[in-house]
Amino acid sequence: MRIASRIMLGITAAAVAAVLTPAAAGASTASQAGWGPYFSADHKAAARGHVSVDRQRYRHWYWKTDFVRDRECFKDHKGDRHCKWVVKKVGKKVWEWRYREFFTVHSTLVNHKSGRGKCAWETFKVVHENGSSSFKSFANCGRHPRHFSFSGKNAAHISVDVSRGDHSRPTGFHSGWESVHHAGV
Known part of the structure:
Protein backbone atom coordinates (compact mmCIF):
# COMPACT_ATOMS: atom_id res chain seq x y z
CA MET A 1 0.00 0.00 0.00
CA ARG A 2 2.83 2.39 0.80
CA ILE A 3 4.56 1.71 -2.50
CA ALA A 4 1.37 2.35 -4.45
CA SER A 5 0.80 5.67 -2.66
CA ARG A 6 4.43 6.72 -3.29
CA ILE A 7 4.06 5.86 -6.96
CA MET A 8 0.82 7.85 -7.16
CA LEU A 9 2.47 10.75 -5.35
CA GLY A 10 5.39 10.61 -7.80
CA ILE A 11 3.04 10.52 -10.79
CA THR A 12 1.02 13.42 -9.38
CA ALA A 13 4.18 15.49 -8.77
CA ALA A 14 5.38 14.75 -12.30
CA ALA A 15 1.98 15.74 -13.73
CA VAL A 16 2.00 19.02 -11.79
CA ALA A 17 5.56 19.75 -12.94
CA ALA A 18 4.60 18.99 -16.54
CA VAL A 19 1.66 21.37 -16.33
CA LEU A 20 3.56 24.19 -14.62
CA THR A 21 6.81 24.01 -16.59
CA PRO A 22 5.40 25.04 -20.01
CA ALA A 23 3.60 27.99 -18.43
CA ALA A 24 6.79 29.21 -16.81
CA ALA A 25 8.95 28.53 -19.83
CA GLY A 26 6.24 29.68 -22.27
CA ALA A 27 7.71 33.15 -22.44
CA SER A 28 9.39 32.28 -25.73
CA HIS A 60 2.62 45.76 -21.48
CA TRP A 61 1.81 48.26 -18.72
CA TYR A 62 -0.65 51.08 -19.27
CA TRP A 63 -2.96 53.40 -17.35
CA LYS A 64 -6.65 52.57 -17.33
CA THR A 65 -9.25 55.15 -16.31
CA ASP A 66 -11.95 53.93 -13.97
CA PHE A 67 -14.93 55.73 -12.49
CA VAL A 68 -15.72 54.93 -8.88
CA ARG A 69 -18.51 56.04 -6.61
CA ASP A 70 -17.29 57.55 -3.40
CA ARG A 71 -19.07 59.06 -0.44
CA GLU A 72 -18.00 62.58 0.46
CA CYS A 73 -18.96 64.13 3.74
CA PHE A 74 -18.70 67.70 4.92
CA LYS A 75 -19.87 69.86 7.78
CA ASP A 76 -21.98 72.92 7.23
CA HIS A 77 -21.58 76.20 9.13
CA LYS A 78 -23.73 74.86 11.98
CA GLY A 79 -21.52 71.79 12.44
CA ASP A 80 -24.03 69.32 10.98
CA ARG A 81 -22.54 66.52 8.89
CA HIS A 82 -23.86 66.01 5.34
CA CYS A 83 -22.83 63.18 2.96
CA LYS A 84 -23.45 62.62 -0.73
CA TRP A 85 -22.35 60.16 -3.36
CA VAL A 86 -19.98 61.48 -6.06
CA VAL A 87 -18.40 59.84 -9.07
CA LYS A 88 -14.63 60.22 -9.24
CA LYS A 89 -12.24 59.46 -12.07
CA VAL A 90 -9.20 57.45 -10.94
CA GLY A 91 -6.20 56.11 -12.84
CA LYS A 92 -5.21 52.51 -12.38
CA LYS A 93 -2.00 50.90 -13.66
CA VAL A 94 -2.80 47.55 -15.33
CA TRP A 95 -0.95 45.18 -17.67
CA GLU A 96 -1.71 42.70 -20.42
CA TRP A 97 0.32 40.08 -22.26
Whole structure:
Protein backbone atom coordinates (compact mmCIF):
# COMPACT_ATOMS: atom_id res chain seq x y z
CA MET A 1 0.00 0.00 0.00
CA ARG A 2 2.83 2.39 0.80
CA ILE A 3 4.56 1.71 -2.50
CA ALA A 4 1.37 2.35 -4.45
CA SER A 5 0.80 5.67 -2.66
CA ARG A 6 4.43 6.72 -3.29
CA ILE A 7 4.06 5.86 -6.96
CA MET A 8 0.82 7.85 -7.16
CA LEU A 9 2.47 10.75 -5.35
CA GLY A 10 5.39 10.61 -7.80
CA ILE A 11 3.04 10.52 -10.79
CA THR A 12 1.02 13.42 -9.38
CA ALA A 13 4.18 15.49 -8.77
CA ALA A 14 5.38 14.75 -12.30
CA ALA A 15 1.98 15.74 -13.73
CA VAL A 16 2.00 19.02 -11.79
CA ALA A 17 5.56 19.75 -12.94
CA ALA A 18 4.60 18.99 -16.54
CA VAL A 19 1.66 21.37 -16.33
CA LEU A 20 3.56 24.19 -14.62
CA THR A 21 6.81 24.01 -16.59
CA PRO A 22 5.40 25.04 -20.01
CA ALA A 23 3.60 27.99 -18.43
CA ALA A 24 6.79 29.21 -16.81
CA ALA A 25 8.95 28.53 -19.83
CA GLY A 26 6.24 29.68 -22.27
CA ALA A 27 7.71 33.15 -22.44
CA SER A 28 9.39 32.28 -25.73
CA THR A 29 8.45 29.89 -28.52
CA ALA A 30 10.50 29.23 -31.65
CA SER A 31 9.48 27.82 -35.01
CA GLN A 32 11.21 27.17 -38.30
CA ALA A 33 9.75 26.69 -41.78
CA GLY A 34 11.30 26.11 -45.18
CA TRP A 35 10.40 27.96 -48.38
CA GLY A 36 11.12 27.54 -52.07
CA PRO A 37 12.64 26.73 -54.41
CA TYR A 38 11.39 29.71 -56.39
CA PHE A 39 12.73 30.37 -59.90
CA SER A 40 13.06 33.41 -62.13
CA ALA A 41 10.81 33.45 -65.21
CA ASP A 42 13.61 32.06 -67.40
CA HIS A 43 14.63 29.44 -64.75
CA LYS A 44 18.24 30.69 -64.70
CA ALA A 45 18.02 31.91 -61.09
CA ALA A 46 16.72 29.95 -58.10
CA ALA A 47 16.28 30.74 -54.42
CA ARG A 48 15.34 28.58 -51.44
CA GLY A 49 15.81 28.73 -47.69
CA HIS A 50 14.09 28.77 -44.33
CA VAL A 51 12.64 31.25 -41.85
CA SER A 52 13.09 30.95 -38.11
CA VAL A 53 10.70 32.87 -35.85
CA ASP A 54 11.10 33.43 -32.11
CA ARG A 55 7.89 34.63 -30.45
CA GLN A 56 8.38 36.28 -27.07
CA ARG A 57 5.66 37.47 -24.76
CA TYR A 58 6.01 40.46 -22.49
CA ARG A 59 3.91 42.51 -20.09
CA HIS A 60 2.62 45.76 -21.48
CA TRP A 61 1.81 48.26 -18.72
CA TYR A 62 -0.65 51.08 -19.27
CA TRP A 63 -2.96 53.40 -17.35
CA LYS A 64 -6.65 52.57 -17.33
CA THR A 65 -9.25 55.15 -16.31
CA ASP A 66 -11.95 53.93 -13.97
CA PHE A 67 -14.93 55.73 -12.49
CA VAL A 68 -15.72 54.93 -8.88
CA ARG A 69 -18.51 56.04 -6.61
CA ASP A 70 -17.29 57.55 -3.40
CA ARG A 71 -19.07 59.06 -0.44
CA GLU A 72 -18.00 62.58 0.46
CA CYS A 73 -18.96 64.13 3.74
CA PHE A 74 -18.70 67.70 4.92
CA LYS A 75 -19.87 69.86 7.78
CA ASP A 76 -21.98 72.92 7.23
CA HIS A 77 -21.58 76.20 9.13
CA LYS A 78 -23.73 74.86 11.98
CA GLY A 79 -21.52 71.79 12.44
CA ASP A 80 -24.03 69.32 10.98
CA ARG A 81 -22.54 66.52 8.89
CA HIS A 82 -23.86 66.01 5.34
CA CYS A 83 -22.83 63.18 2.96
CA LYS A 84 -23.45 62.62 -0.73
CA TRP A 85 -22.35 60.16 -3.36
CA VAL A 86 -19.98 61.48 -6.06
CA VAL A 87 -18.40 59.84 -9.07
CA LYS A 88 -14.63 60.22 -9.24
CA LYS A 89 -12.24 59.46 -12.07
CA VAL A 90 -9.20 57.45 -10.94
CA GLY A 91 -6.20 56.11 -12.84
CA LYS A 92 -5.21 52.51 -12.38
CA LYS A 93 -2.00 50.90 -13.66
CA VAL A 94 -2.80 47.55 -15.33
CA TRP A 95 -0.95 45.18 -17.67
CA GLU A 96 -1.71 42.70 -20.42
CA TRP A 97 0.32 40.08 -22.26
CA ARG A 98 1.60 41.14 -25.69
CA TYR A 99 3.87 39.38 -28.17
CA ARG A 100 6.93 40.30 -30.24
CA GLU A 101 8.16 38.12 -33.08
CA PHE A 102 11.83 38.16 -34.07
CA PHE A 103 12.51 36.55 -37.46
CA THR A 104 15.60 35.50 -39.40
CA VAL A 105 15.40 34.64 -43.09
CA HIS A 106 18.11 32.38 -44.50
CA SER A 107 18.40 31.89 -48.26
CA THR A 108 20.55 30.19 -50.86
CA LEU A 109 20.68 31.97 -54.23
CA VAL A 110 21.82 29.98 -57.28
CA ASN A 111 22.90 31.54 -60.59
CA HIS A 112 22.58 28.92 -63.36
CA LYS A 113 24.01 31.17 -66.11
CA SER A 114 26.91 33.26 -64.88
CA GLY A 115 29.00 35.47 -67.09
CA ARG A 116 29.54 39.11 -67.90
CA GLY A 117 26.70 41.07 -66.35
CA LYS A 118 24.52 38.02 -65.70
CA CYS A 119 23.46 37.88 -62.07
CA ALA A 120 20.73 36.21 -60.07
CA TRP A 121 18.77 38.51 -57.75
CA GLU A 122 16.38 37.96 -54.89
CA THR A 123 14.38 40.81 -53.39
CA PHE A 124 12.57 40.29 -50.09
CA LYS A 125 9.53 42.37 -49.20
CA VAL A 126 8.76 42.56 -45.46
CA VAL A 127 5.33 43.92 -44.54
CA HIS A 128 5.33 44.90 -40.86
CA GLU A 129 2.38 44.69 -38.46
CA ASN A 130 1.89 48.46 -38.61
CA GLY A 131 1.44 48.32 -42.41
CA SER A 132 4.83 49.69 -43.47
CA SER A 133 7.06 47.78 -45.90
CA SER A 134 10.79 47.33 -46.26
CA PHE A 135 12.90 45.62 -48.92
CA LYS A 136 16.17 43.63 -48.89
CA SER A 137 17.97 42.63 -52.09
CA PHE A 138 20.83 40.19 -52.65
CA ALA A 139 22.74 39.27 -55.81
CA ASN A 140 24.84 36.32 -56.94
CA CYS A 141 26.97 36.97 -59.99
CA GLY A 142 29.19 33.91 -59.60
CA ARG A 143 28.70 30.30 -60.60
CA HIS A 144 28.54 28.90 -57.04
CA PRO A 145 25.50 29.21 -54.73
CA ARG A 146 25.66 32.04 -52.19
CA HIS A 147 24.04 32.11 -48.77
CA PHE A 148 22.37 35.22 -47.34
CA SER A 149 20.43 36.05 -44.20
CA PHE A 150 18.75 39.03 -42.56
CA SER A 151 16.73 39.62 -39.39
CA GLY A 152 13.96 41.82 -38.12
CA LYS A 153 10.93 41.89 -35.85
CA ASN A 154 7.13 41.98 -36.01
CA ALA A 155 6.64 40.97 -39.66
CA ALA A 156 3.10 40.24 -40.79
CA HIS A 157 4.17 38.87 -44.17
CA ILE A 158 7.47 38.17 -45.97
CA SER A 159 7.67 37.44 -49.69
CA VAL A 160 10.45 37.09 -52.27
CA ASP A 161 10.89 37.97 -55.95
CA VAL A 162 13.58 36.02 -57.84
CA SER A 163 14.87 37.64 -61.02
CA ARG A 164 17.83 38.16 -63.36
CA GLY A 165 19.87 41.31 -63.68
CA ASP A 166 23.28 42.93 -63.93
CA HIS A 167 25.76 43.86 -61.19
CA SER A 168 23.77 46.91 -60.05
CA ARG A 169 20.08 45.90 -60.07
CA PRO A 170 17.51 43.32 -61.19
CA THR A 171 16.42 43.97 -64.77
CA GLY A 172 13.96 41.29 -65.85
CA PHE A 173 12.52 37.78 -65.74
CA HIS A 174 10.80 38.39 -62.39
CA SER A 175 9.08 35.46 -60.71
CA GLY A 176 6.50 37.60 -58.96
CA TRP A 177 6.06 37.80 -55.21
CA GLU A 178 6.20 34.33 -53.66
CA SER A 179 5.30 33.78 -50.00
CA VAL A 180 8.10 33.04 -47.53
CA HIS A 181 6.40 33.66 -44.15
CA HIS A 182 2.94 34.68 -43.00
CA ALA A 183 2.42 35.46 -39.31
CA GLY A 184 -0.50 33.71 -37.65
CA VAL A 185 -2.96 36.10 -36.08
